[in-house]
Amino acid sequence: xxxxxxxxxxxxxxxxxxxxxxxxxxxxxxxxxxxxxxxxxxxxxxxxxxxxxxxxxxxxxxxxxxxxxxxxxxxxxxxxxxxxxxxxxxxxxxxxxxxxxxxxxxxxxxxxxxxxxxxxxxxxxxxxxxxxxxxxxxxxxxxxxxxxxxxxxxxxxxxxxxxxxxxxxxxxxxxxxxxxxxxxxxxxxxxxxxxxxxxxxxxxxxxxxxxxxxxxxxxxxxxxxxxxxxxxxxxxxxxxxxxxxxxxxxxxxxxxxxxxxxxxxxxxxxxxxxxxxxxxxxxxxxxxxxxxxxxxxxxxxxxxxxxxxxxxxxxxxxxxxxxxxxxxxxxxxxxxxxxxxxxxxxxxxxxxxxxxxxxxxxxxxxx
Amino acid sequence: xxxxxxxxxxxxxxxxxxxxxxxxxxxxxxxxxxxxxxxxxxxxxxxxxxxxxxxxxxxxxxxxxxxxxxxxxxxxxxxxxxxxxxxxxxxxxxxxxxxxxxxxxxxxxxxxxxxxxxxxxxxxxxxxxxxxxxxxxxxxxxxxxxxxxxxxxxxxxxxxxxxxxxxxxxxxxxxxxxxxxxxxxxxxxxxxxxxxxxxxxxxxxxxxxxxxxxxxxxxxxxxxxxxxxxxxxxxxxxxxxxxxxxxxxxxxxxxxxxxxxxxxxxxxxxxxxxxxxxxxxxxxxxxxxxxxxxxxxxxxxxxxxxxxxxxxxxxxxxxxxxxxxxxxxxxxxxxxxxxxxxxxxxxxxxxxxxxxxxxxxxxxxxxxx
Numbered sequence: 001x002x003x004x005x006x007x008x009x010x011x012x013x014x015x016x017x018x019x020x021x022x023x024x025x026x027x028x029x030x031x032x033x034x035x036x037x038x039x040x041x042x043x044x045x046x047x048x049x050x051x052x053x054x055x056x057x058x059x060x061x062x063x064x065x066x067x068x069x070x071x072x073x074x075x076x077x078x079x080x081x082x083x084x085x086x087x088x089x090x091x092x093x094x095x096x097x098x099x100x101x102x103x104x105x106x107x108x109x110x111x112x113x114x115x116x117x118x119x120x121x122x123x124x125x126x127x128x129x130x131x132x133x134x135x136x137x138x139x140x141x142x143x144x145x146x147x148x149x150x151x152x153x154x155x156x157x158x159x160x161x162x163x164x165x166x167x168x169x170x171x172x173x174x175x176x177x178x179x180x181x182x183x184x185x186x187x188x189x190x191x192x193x194x195x196x197x198x199x200x201x202x203x204x205x206x207x208x209x210x211x212x213x214x215x216x217x218x219x220x221x222x223x224x225x226x227x228x229x230x231x232x233x234x235x236x237x238x239x240x241x242x243x244x245x246x247x248x249x250x251x252x253x254x255x256x257x258x259x260x261x262x263x264x265x266x267x268x269x270x271x272x273x274x275x276x277x278x279x280x281x282x283x284x285x286x287x288x289x290x291x292x293x294x295x296x297x298x299x300x301x302x303x304x305x306x307x308x309x310x311x312x313x314x315x316x317x318x319x320x321x322x323x324x325x326x327x328x329x330x331x332x333x334x335x336x337x338x339x340x341x342x343x344x345x346x347x348x349x350x351x352x353x354x355x356x357x358x359x360x361x362x363x364x365x366x367x
Numbered sequence: 368x369x370x371x372x373x374x375x376x377x378x379x380x381x382x383x384x385x386x387x388x389x390x391x392x393x394x395x396x397x398x399x400x401x402x403x404x405x406x407x408x409x410x411x412x413x414x415x416x417x418x419x420x421x422x423x424x425x426x427x428x429x430x431x432x433x434x435x436x437x438x439x440x441x442x443x444x445x446x447x448x449x450x451x452x453x454x455x456x457x458x459x460x461x462x463x464x465x466x467x468x469x470x471x472x473x474x475x476x477x478x479x480x481x482x483x484x485x486x487x488x489x490x491x492x493x494x495x496x497x498x499x500x501x502x503x504x505x506x507x508x509x510x511x512x513x514x515x516x517x518x519x520x521x522x523x524x525x526x527x528x529x530x531x532x533x534x535x536x537x538x539x540x541x542x543x544x545x546x547x548x549x550x551x552x553x554x555x556x557x558x559x560x561x562x563x564x565x566x567x568x569x570x571x572x573x574x575x576x577x578x579x580x581x582x583x584x585x586x587x588x589x590x591x592x593x594x595x596x597x598x599x600x601x602x603x604x605x606x607x608x609x610x611x612x613x614x615x616x617x618x619x620x621x622x623x624x625x626x627x628x629x630x631x632x633x634x635x636x637x638x639x640x641x642x643x644x645x646x647x648x649x650x651x652x653x654x655x656x657x658x659x660x661x662x663x664x665x666x667x668x669x670x671x672x673x674x675x676x677x678x679x680x681x682x683x684x685x686x687x688x689x690x691x692x693x694x695x696x697x698x699x700x701x702x703x704x705x706x707x708x709x710x711x712x713x714x715x716x717x718x719x720x721x722x723x724x725x726x727x728x729x730x731x732x733x734x735x736x
Contacts, residue, residue: 245541245544
């Protein structure tokens with residue numbers, strides 16, 4: 001427990017909580033389309049690319065870790081504002097707020113639209129989103145420590161679903177995987193980035209600096225969290241590649257939905273709606289982390305406005321923005337654009353911070 | 368903070384409750400399609416029929432069969448929805464029957480509606496009807512449960528016994544799109560007062576081409592993969608006095624291995640070797656199964672006979688250019704990607720040298736010698 005500048009006691013994230021938080025932010029609804037994205041982009045056995053993505057995430061996290069180390073765990077805003085005049089930082093902050101808030105709202109809308117497709121075809125999706133957004137406001141207002149506690153709870157609520165993969169062992173065939181590695185794919189750079197979007201979420205750990213201490217083992221915990229995501233993604237996609245034939249996979253938009261529909265218990269079948277419901281937990285965490293990050297950045301622009309006003313304002317704005325993309329394909333097109341921007345932030349922001357830290361150090365040692 | 372929460376709570380409750388007003392599903396008002404059928408009608412139209420079990424106590428019949436003719440399956444569904452007071456839903460659809468005539472024209476278009484609709488289960492069973500599918504579905508079989516259930520039970524039971532493969536929407540589309548195997552589906556036939564399994568339908572891509580008689584179902588299963596459970600009857604001709612006898616195996620355990628060889632010109636040849644173990648439940652010949660030497664001779668005879676039957680099936684499939692065993696998968700998986708793409712498998716397939724051999728082991732002979 002620590003006392004910050006305002007005299008308020010802030011609890012620090014434990015190492016496990018941080019790992020879970022990173023995992024829950026990363027893992028999301030993209031998994032439903034991931035096997036198809038992989039097979040279309042990389043071709044046969046596209047799942048082998050996932051560990052490569054995982055390594056890229058770790059490299060990126062090393063950058064974040066370097067910022068953490070060099071900045072002595074100071075918040076990134078403090079580092080930036082120490083070297084650059086606030087006025088110059090405003091456009092950057094605005095950009096961060098816009099991208100994070102939009103990503104949050106789009107991820108939520110995507111989840112809701114898929115839910116609508118499989119379960120409630122004529123209910124207004126925005127009504128669902130309204131309910132979700134109210135939960136989000138409450139979570140956001142509680143602060144990061146409580147979000148991470150919720151993340152841990154949600155983690156246990158949803159992580160058991162990985163056991164469902166056992167159901168597919170019966171129809172899984174190694175011969176269906178084919179011995180061809182990455183043949184027949186026709187993806188371009190945008191598709192590669194599109195798959196990387198499935199891993200996004202880890203970069204938000206850059207905002208958690210001041211909620212950590214030495215015991216959190218920041219770098220190690222975030223890497224563990226991202227590794228768990230990579231392992232889960234790889235495992236699920238590997239099974240999907242041996243369960244469906246390659247050309248079949250290319251034709252399916254949501255192979256994992258079909259996988260879940262395949263599950264049958266002796267007493268009940270067609271449980272995919274229920275299982276899909278459990279994914280709400282991971283989606284909720286992804287969304288809340290993006291919106292919370294947007295709020296953190298926004299607070300730097302308008303420090304005078306209270307958190308209790310800012311959080312609902314951001315959620316409301318995001319809600320209004322979510323009206324614009326109406327169909328699932330529109331949402332996906334928007335998501336593609338914003339995740340591309342987010343990739344730039346994920347790589348660019350730590351580099352900018354390292355640059356700033358390097359320059360201020362030189363200055364300090366120079367005088 | 369508490370105040371904000373207190374204000375939000377009623378709003379949340381309202382929103383949650385209101386969400387329930389849309390998309391209501393009241394059990395009594397729903398017609399759960401259980402079995403559907405597709406037949407060919409005049410002028411490129413499809414006749415679509417659906418059987419819906421009725422659960423209300425005042426209902427006169429146990430089920431309702433509706434049918435309509437339209438250019439597409441879903442359009443027909445809209446048409447026949449006008450004939451019933453129930454809201455038709457397909458979440459409980461268990462079986463779909465296609466007449467041989469419609470299956471000959473290709474299934475892909477018809478399956479599109481089933482694959483696309485998220486409410487249709489990937490476990491939906493697909494079968495072919497030798498004759499008119501709608502008539503089979505409409506008919507009441509007095510000694511048996513309601514027709515839809517009857518078909519479902521029959522298919523499931525026979526699939527466990529391996530006389531037919533269990534063909535679901537998932538497995539059919541999976542094999543359809545795989546470039547090394549063609550799909551298969553069981554064939555049903557109306558036999559007066561019961562339905563019988565009429566064999567295994569073999570497809571070339573999505574078109575029904577030919578079938579294997581039901582008696583060869585298990586031999587086909589031997590060639591298609593390893594399995595447990597199943598029964599097969601083999602007719603033997605004794606070498607000494609050419610007397611005919613029959614032997615029946617039960618509780619079969621079968622393991623298949625595939626060998627692919629390529630000659631100098633690169634043409635592949637395939638050999639299936641099947642190791643089969645089973646218990647003898649019936650034997651009408653004169654040899655004594657308890658005698659090691661005689662039993663081994665019988666085992667060899669059975670193996671020879673099964674090899675003959677297996678190779679006949681392979682020949683039949685090659686003549687009809689249907690790769691229902693997935694020889695393409697075996698060949699593909701032993702090639703480079705470029706070589707596989709260069710090899711025009713559907714063209715090469717009929718010319719490939721494919722053989723099989725059996726190894727039979729009687730693991731028990733029952734209670735008598």
